[in-house]
Amino acid sequence: MADLFEVPAGLIMKVHSTQIEVLVSSQTEDNPYDVHEKADLNTGLYCETVMAQRDELHVPNALEDIEWKDNPDVKLQMISYLGVPLIWPNNQIFGTICVLDNKTRHYASLYHALLWQFKEIVDGDLKLLVSERKQEQHAKDLAIALDRLKATQEELIQSEKMAALGHLVAGIAHEINTPLGAIRSSVGHIAHFIDQDLKRLLVFFHSLSEPRQQDFLALLQQAASRNTNLSTRDKRKLKKALTLQLQERAIENAASIAEHLAKIGIYDDIEAFLPLLKAPDCLAILEIGYQLAIVQKSTRSISLASDRAAKTIFALKNFARFDSSGEKISADITEGIETVLTLYQNQLKQGVDVIRHYASLPPLLCYPDELNQVWTNLVHNALYAMTNKGTLTIEVAEQDNQVLVCITDSGAGIPDNIQQKIFEAFFTTKPPGEGSGLGLDIVQKIIKKHEGAIRVESEPGQTTFTVSLPITR
Ligand SMILES: Nc1ncnc2c1ncn2[C@@H]1O[C@H](COP(=O)(O)OP(=O)(O)O)[C@@H](O)[C@H]1O
Ligand SMILES: [Mg+2]
Numbered sequence: 001m002a003d004l005f006e007v008p009a010g011l012i013m014k015v016h017s018t019q020i021e022v023l024v025s026s027q028t029e030d031n032p033y034d035v036h037e038k039a040d041l042n043t044g045l046y047c048e049t050v051m052a053q054r055d056e057l058h059v060p061n062a063l064e065d066i067e068w069k070d071n072p073d074v075k076l077q078m079i080s081y082l083g084v085p086l087i088w089p090n091n092q093i094f095g096t097i098c099v100l101d102n103k104t105r106h107y108a109s110l111y112h113a114l115l116w117q118f119k120e121i122v123d124g125d126l127k128l129l130v131s132e133r134k135q136e137q138h139a140k141d142l143a144i145a146l147d148r149l150k151a152t153q154e155e156l157i158q159s160e161k162m163a164a165l166g167h168l169v170a171g172i173a174h175e176i177n178t179p180l181g182a183i184r185s186s187v188g189h190i191a192h193f194i195d196q197d198l199k200r201l202l203v204f205f206h207s208l209s210e211p212r213q214q215d216f217l218a219l220l221q222q223a224a225s226r227n228t229n230l231s232t233r234d235k236r237k238l239k240k241a242l243t244l245q246l247q248e249r250a251i252e253n254a255a256s257i258a259e260h261l262a263k264i265g266i267y268d269d270i271e272a273f274l275p276l277l278k279a280p281d282c283l284a285i286l287e288i289g290y291q292l293a294i295v296q297k298s299t300r301s302i303s304l305a306s307d308r309a310a311k312t313i314f315a316l317k318n319f320a321r322f323d324s325s326g327e328k329i330s331a332d333i334t335e336g337i338e339t340v341l342t343l344y345q346n347q348l349k350q351g352v353d354v355i356r357h358y359a360s361l362p363p364l365l366c367y368p369d370e371l372n373q374v375w376t377n378l379v380h381n382a383l384y385a386m387t388n389k390g391t392l393t394i395e396v397a398e399q400d401n402q403v404l405v406c407i408t409d410s411g412a413g414i415p416d417n418i419q420q421k422i423f424e425a426f427f428t429t430k431p432p433g434e435g436s437g438l439g440l441d442i443v444q445k446i447i448k449k450h451e452g453a454i455r456v457e458s459e460p461g462q463t464t465f466t467v468s469l470p471i472t473r
Contacts (some may be wrong), residue, residue, distance in 0.1 A: 002026030131451030179305030186298035315342035331368035385411025
């Protein structure tokens with residue numbers, strides 16, 4: 001521009017609150033202005049007038065102009081000036097574009113037009129700059145919104161998980177309380193035995209001859225190894241047969257002895273104990289045997305009950321674990337399903353037959369915590385559809401490099417016209433307070449995160465949700 005105008009200085013100036021800055025300065029000789037140099041406003045600069053009037057200013061020679069002879073640029077020998085304003089797209093002043101010279105200049109109209117053309121170009125650039133900035137801001141806003149959305153989604157998943165756990169709490173409390181109750185009563189039996197019967201046992205044991213002592217121990221051993229899960233009817237039948245056996249062997253009191261033996265859990269194979277059964281104090285012996293059998297049984301139930309409580313606690317811990325690492329880990333799919341089934345044990349035992357078909361699969365790289373939530377939601381929906389009565393079939397198989405998990409319930413089914421909608425967030429057919437409509441939406445999101453798929457097939461009495469997960473080991 002400076003070359004075209006044959007001037008030492010061609011400038012683009014940018015205005016700030018109290019100063020004006022040289023933004024672009026021509027690389028010409030004798031140019032006294034450096035880039036980024038600033039001059040104070042309200043000092044009578046040429047550019048100030050251009051900006052105030054938003055119009056062109058032409059001063060051919062400031063020294064001959066009373067209004068301009070003392071302006072700051074004159075001190076730099078810049079006595080001639082031609083400048084026009086630069087305007088932001090929002091109509092605010094950006095600054096000026098101008099040419100200055102150290103000699104008198106009367107520019108022909110062509111030069112005036114030329115300067116205006118330069119101005120148009122710079123104004124156009126400003127417009128572009130603004131729209132680019134807007135787009136940048138737009139992109140930033142979008143990224144922030146997306147982040148927020150993701151966080152909300154995570155929160156949603158977390159809160160649904162907690163809600164599911166909330167629904168389960170009553171059942172789980174029961175699952176822990178029941179074994180605790182069993183333990184408490186068993187401990188009571190043992191304590192009672194130690195307090196009341198131990199001394200009697202010792203005295204009694206001493207009173208037995210050596211071979212009878214052996215018989216007695218054998219009797220206890222046989223009692224301990226017996227199946228105790230007989231129905232009352234079976235027990236009655238066995239007792240009758242036992243009474244007959246005893247009578248055949250000419251044992252007195254056959255009926256009461258059979259009764260006592262049955263209490264201990266012995267219904268047959270009595271040959272070994274015949275001498276003991278023929279002893280005159282036989283009933284007393286059996287009574288003490290019975291007390292001991294109770295102690296034996298109590299220790300067995302303590303062990304079973306604590307296993308059961310431990311299993312529930314383990315499932316709970318597994319379920320509520322927070323995978324904060326955000327990385328996939330290698331986990332057993334069926335283990336996750338079993339965790340969920342353990343937590344639903346209380347509902348299941350109210351009348352649900354669970355049928356398992358598990359293919360043995362190697363561990364899968366996945367987010368096990370989130371998959372647990374998938375099984376929870378699907379099992380929860382299935383139990384709800386069956387009102388806790390029916391058959392729940394869970395199949396785990398491998399097919400075409402995918403793990404397939406099919407969860408089938410024998411509930412009422414999903415009407416055709418809503419099958420499309422069930423995966424939508426907030427779609428629910430359950431009464432308020434019982435369903436959020438988020439279950440399947442979350443299930444779908446978690447499965448997408450695993451690059452898997454879910455589909456549903458339903459007819460009255462048979463609804464199957466099939467989850468497929470790609471195997472990436
Ligand atoms: N196993 C199923 N049997 C019948 N209907 C089902 C089953 N699973 C889901 N549905 C239907 O899909 C709807 C949405 O399920 P979901 O997203 O888990 O939300 P919610 O369980 O809170 O209603 C349920 O309200 C129900 O109508
Ligand atoms: Mg649900």
